[in-house]
Amino acid sequence: xxxAKMQRASVVHEIVRSWLRRNRRLAWVTAGLFVVGVVxxxxxxxxGGEGGLAILVLYLPASLGLLLMSGVVSADLDSRLxxxxxxxxxxxxxxxxxxxxxxxxxxxxxxxxxxGVAAALALTRGVLPADQIVRLPALAVALAVLPAAMVFAFSxxxxxxxxxxxxxxxxxxxxxxxxxxFDAGFLxxxxxxxxxxxxxxxxLGGAGPSADALVANAAILAAHLVAxxxxxxxxxxxxxxxxxxxx
Amino acid sequence: xxxxxxxxxxxxxxxxxxxxxxxxxxxxxxxxxxxxxxxGKTTLFRTILGLLPPLGGKVLIDGLRPREYVRRHGLxxxxxxxxxxxxxxGAGLLARLRAAVNGVSGTQVAEAAERSAIDFDLDRPLxxxxxxxxxxxxxLLALLPPPALLLLDEPEAGLDPAxxxxxxxxxxxxxxxxxxxxxxxxxVTGIGAIADRAFLVQxxxxxxVQAGDLADPARVLALFAAEEEAS
Numbered sequence: 396x397x398x399a400k401m402q403r404a405s406v407v408h409e410i411v412r413s414w415l416r417r418n419r420r421l422a423w424v425t426a427g428l429f430v431v432g433v434v435x436x437x438x439x440x441x442x443g444g445e446g447g448l449a450i451l452v453l454y455l456p457a458s459l460g461l462l463l464m465s466g467v468v469s470a471d472l473d474s475r476l477x478x479x480x481x482x483x484x485x486x487x488x489x490x491x492x493x494x495x496x497x498x499x500x501x502x503x504x505x506x507x508x509x510x511g512v513a514a515a516l517a518l519t520r521g522v523l524p525a526d527q528i529v530r531l532p533a534l535a536v537a538l539a540v541l542p543a544a545m546v547f548a549f550s551x552x553x554x555x556x557x558x559x560x561x562x563x564x565x566x567x568x569x570x571x572x573x574x575x576x577f578d579a580g581f582l583x584x585x586x587x588x589x590x591x592x593x594x595x596x597x598x599l600g601g602a603g604p605s606a607d608a609l610v611a612n613a614a615i616l617a618a619h620l621v622a623x624x625x626x627x628x629x630x631x632x633x634x635x636x637x638x639x640x641x642x
Numbered sequence: 643x644x645x646x647x648x649x650x651x652x653x654x655x656x657x658x659x660x661x662x663x664x665x666x667x668x669x670x671x672x673x674x675x676x677x678x679x680x681x682g683k684t685t686l687f688r689t690i691l692g693l694l695p696p697l698g699g700k701v702l703i704d705g706l707r708p709r710e711y712v713r714r715h716g717l718x719x720x721x722x723x724x725x726x727x728x729x730x731x732g733a734g735l736l737a738r739l740r741a742a743v744n745g746v747s748g749t750q751v752a753e754a755a756e757r758s759a760i761d762f763d764l765d766r767p768l769x770x771x772x773x774x775x776x777x778x779x780x781x782l783l784a785l786l787p788p789p790a791l792l793l794l795d796e797p798e799a800g801l802d803p804a805x806x807x808x809x810x811x812x813x814x815x816x817x818x819x820x821x822x823x824x825x826x827x828x829x830v831t832g833i834g835a836i837a838d839r840a841f842l843v844q845x846x847x848x849x850x851v852q853a854g855d856l857a858d859p860a861r862v863l864a865l866f867a868a869e870e871e872a873s
Contacts, residue, residue, distance in 0.1 A: 402737055402741040406734075409730070409731070409733070476727065478724070479719070480742070483787075484715055484787070485743065486713045490742040
C-alpha cells in the first residue's frame, strides 16, 4: 500500500471513529436494526423474510447514507476548519471533494456489507429467486450512495439541514413520480431520474428484468449519482469563491 | 518569500474600508500587526490570504495574486476563531490533511508538533482538550506542509505563560529558518518582544512602528495615543 493510500485508509478509519463519538446512540440503533434484519431473514419460514431484506437492503443503507454524509462540508464551515483546508496547496475544492469520496467509499462499503449479508441469508433461506438475490448487494450500495450524494450537494451549498433536505427531496421525488400529472412520459422519467430514481431502483431489485433493462436502469442510477456529485462539486467551488461571506 | 502590499485598500465595501497600507516583506522574520479590537487586523489577513478581494491596490506573494499563490504553494494560517470539531481527534485531522496534501512526511509532522508545543496525546477527541491544547492543534495544522508564509491571528489565545514562551521561541526558530511569520495580536508586549518589524493598525491605516517599542507598555500606550491624535 502506498503512503497516500495508507493516509486515505486512515482518514476513513477516523471518519468512522468521529461519527461513532458523535452518534453513539444512533450507532446502537443502527446495529440493532442490522440484527433485527438478520433475524427476520433467518425467520423466513415465519414470514419475516421480505421485511428483513427490506431492512438490510433498503432502510439500513439509505439511512446510513443520509446520516454518515451529514455535515461533510457544512461542519467544516461551522468550525472554520474550512479556513485551514483553504490554505493548503491544491485548493479547498479538491480537499472537500476528496473528503466526500472517502465518505462515499465508507458508505458504499457498508451498503455492500449489508447487501452481501442479505444476499447470503436470502440464498440459504430461499427467500428470493437466485437471479434477484445476486442483485441485492448492488441495490444496497445504490441505496446508500445515492442519498449520500444528495446530502453532499446540500452540504456543499452551505446547508446545515443537508440530511433533512435530501430526505425531503427523496420523498417529494417519489411523490411526484406517483402524481397523475406526470403519469408516464418523458417528463416524469426525467424528474424521477434527477430527483430520485425510484423506478430504476425498483427495476434493479425486481424480478426478471432483461439485460438491456438492467443496463438502462444502472445508467440512470449512475447519472443520478454523477449529477448530484457535480452539483456538490459546484457548491464547493462557489463556497471557495465566497468564503469570506460565509464566515 | 516576498510579500508586497501595494497601495492596498481593503474592507467590506465602500464606506466600510478597514485598512489602507503599503509595505513589503522579504525572506524570514517575525512581523507583528497590532491594534485595538475591530481595527482591521483580521480583514488585512483575509486579504493577504485571497479570501477578500482588495477594494484598491494589490497584494502579491512572490509575484502572484494571493489566491493563485495559495493554490500553488499553500501557506500557514491560524484563524483567531477556530472551533475544532469536538468529535474528531487531532490525529484524525492530521490524517485528513496528509491525505489531501501530497508529500507531507512523518519527519515534517514531528517537527511541526515540536514547534506547536504538542505535549499531549493527539488521539484524544478534541472535545476533551483544553482551549490551549486545541489552539496548539490548530497551530500544528497551520504548520503543515512547512509554509514560507505563516499568518497567525492571536496565536497565544488560551495558552498558559509557559506555553506562550515555548511558542514564541519556536516562532523565532521558524523565522530564523526563513519563514515569514506575521502575527496579529492584542498582546503587543508579548509578541513585541520577539518581532523584527511591527505595524500598528488603527483607524483604517497600518503604520510601521519600531518593533522594540512594543516591548515597553508605556511606549505602546503612547503610540496608540499618538495615532489616535493624528487621525
